[in-house]
Amino acid sequence: AQARVLGFKPGAGPLLPVVMRLADAAAGPPSGGGWAQLARAVAEELAAVGVPVLLGVRPVEGRVPLLLGLRAEAERAAVADRVAAALRAGVERADMREAGGPPPVVVVGVPGGWAAASAGLRHAAETAAAAQGLPERPWYDARRLDIDLLLWRLRDHPDLAAFVDRAIGPLRTHDRRSKPPLLPTLETYLAHAGRKAETARELHLNRQTLYNRLARISELLGTDLDDPQTVLALSLALRARRHVAVG
Structure with a gap:
């Protein structure tokens, strides 16, 4: 009901959790542009993706979570390509990337229903932190980084x-x-x-x-x-x- 109020009206297909983490999030929210500007730029870029999007911004954690409404799980990879490109373009427009710094990390989670959406976003957010320092890719599949996530969780042990x-x-x-x-x-x-x-x-x-x-x-x-x-x-x-x- 809250999602509908916000204008997010997916169909009967699965929901796809995605999280973008800015490269310098570990050092605190980056300067330049501002998070409100980032949210506007990302929202404008995502409007061209062609699927329902529920966008959030988490400045304290340095990340942008979102849910996408898919028609079918089979379109996950194609939608992920478009979404990752839109997210990175939004970061560039908002001037939220340090000059010469690494690009943001985009992690695509596991599709599921509303009951799994919260856990899916948490999983993608943790995976985005664990993916810092990996070879650069347009986006990372959370299902393929479970070992990296486990090692990241044990980092202080x-x-x-x-x-x-x-x-x-x-x-x-x-x-x-x-x-x-x-x-x-x-x-x-x-x-x-x-x-x-x-x-x-x-x-x-x-x-x-x-x-x-x-x-x-x-x-x-x-x-x-x-x-x-x-x-x-x-x-x-x-x-x-x-x-x-x-x-």
Whole structure:
């Protein structure tokens, strides 16, 4: 009933929660433009998206939550593309992005009914915080970032920092003291699921140089990079290091 009063009248399809978090939200609400101007600019941009929109603004948390009325879940990705572009355009128009700073993070949640809308927005908001520092994308799918969200929730737990230090501490020490750094090699290697040709191509290395670096990584860590449990632990540690302060 409150949504109808605000002019939000979705059809019988699912509701899609979306949250935009400004890049410097952790340091407090950004200066410039003002949140009222941001709300107007975003609302104007969203008017062209072509679906019902219920827009909110949360200056204290540095984020903009919204609900979208979909006709069917199948249009989720296409609508998300248009909404993410509209949100970013609104930020630029309102001058709410620091010069040279990273773009805002847009997280698209899980479609559902009214009963799930509140939880869906909370999930998307937390995921937007957890996505800070990830490789830039127009928007992030909340369903694909559950591991990052879990690690972010554990960010203040000393056991997580200890795990990261045990798993990749020797590489961090090496990279502070020696060249070339090895953490980027490991990260790229794991991102390509251990496919050496693709790893070498992305890093612009010849195969033998890559083999030498991988051997050095295995030596420093005392692990076998072909062991699935080792790969899992290293992957988690690399993702968790964004959220913890380790030496």
